[in-house]
């Protein structure tokens with residue numbers, strides 16, 4: 001049964017306002033991880049760091065102060081915000097999440113609450129403003145990534161054990177609040193905040209402070225979207241409070257993993273953030289291990305949308321500000337597919353139909369139109385569809401060739417085979433189903 005909570009979730013069920021409805025329909029997004037870590041790119045003195053490139057500061061092979069002095073090397077002469085935004089547009093991304101400050105504490109905006117910012121680098125200029133403006137110009141909504149954990153701030157603590165810890169952390173909490181209100185003030189078109197670095201005990205113990213801060217930010221920016229990772233409840237519960245209710249506006253736990261069935265998402269909004277290599281968010285020179293292909297990424301996108309979520313693909317621009325060619329190629333390949341098939345991705349939701357082996361169902365929000373995103377054509381060339389009892393298939397056709405109707409053979413009251421004309425599919429493709437209400441059979445046998 002429900003327990004009394006002061007700092008648990010303040011909402012049951014999905015948000016129904018227009019801003020969140022738009023977020024729900026994005027389908028595909030871009031993540032950008034960029035900062036000082038892009039300069040070493042996962043390598044130091046010729047040796048490769050085995051962890052994630054944006055965590056290289058935590059490698060004991062580098063003195064912390066040596067890493068921190070990378071600020072004096074940050075001069076991204078090939079940085080072009082317009083190019084990044086156009087790459088995202090060509091990919092078909094409808095929102096972008098950009099690291100304003102990662103765990104190392106380096107701020108891509110000229111914050112007045114620390115010296116560890118772009119303003120004190122050779123580059124000097126604000127990076128966030130041109131990025132927000134460029135993405136806004138492309139009609140791509142911006143979400144600001146913010147790491148609470150800040151290895152550069154003297155007040156940061158992993159846990160609070162002594163009086164000194166709690167005094168230092170009080171200062172850190174005010175600093176964090178100041179920076180967040182500063183970001184919301186400087187970039188008012190940002191639709192949301194994507195929090196990270198909130199798993200340590202020090203922050204988990206700040207249930208009341210974080211709850212008040214979240215309320216303050218929502219008041220400051222009505223409609224602001226905040227995920228489930230920002231704060232813990234007074235019992236230290238994260239993502240879901242002590243009553244199992246989702247914290248924040250959407251579930252943020254799907255990092256480099258995708259739910260397998262609808263029950264896994266508990267009726268919540270969610271997005272999945274994904275790296276192209278196995279686990280590299282910041283630029284890593286060694287483009288090694290399993291690099292996801294365009295078809296794998298398309299299947300992940302389709303799977304996420306088929307389960308009611310969004311898929312957010314990460315890009316790690318180089319230290320000089322250019323996006324690496326492999327990522328540009330992927331963006332173009334994905335965009336090429338989206339040009340023909342984005343109708344099955346944008347403003348679509350979980351169709352409520354039994355999953356079939358050939359791929360994924362999506363349903364257009366606000367309509368009965370169904371999409372079958374096909375990755376595995378059966379040798380029979382027949383795609384099985386199970387519909388609810390009171391519906392049948394009015395029309396079915398390839399999204400890419402709407403004039404060519406496909407034969408939908410009724411196998412039984414609720415099962416159909418959609419017969420494909422051409423089974424040599426080199427690419428994933430979409431079949432559209434326009435269901436109609438089933439005519440009453442008229443015969444009663446009762």
Ligand SMILES: C[C@@H]1N[C@@H](c2cn(-c3ccccc3)nn2)[C@H](O)[C@@H]1O
Pocket residue numbers: 033052054055196199255273281
């Ligand atoms: C979105 C992604 N989240 C950051 C992260 C966090 N962690 C992590 C790893 C172990 C324990 C707790 C958190 N690993 N990566 C990555 O650096 C990237 O920013």
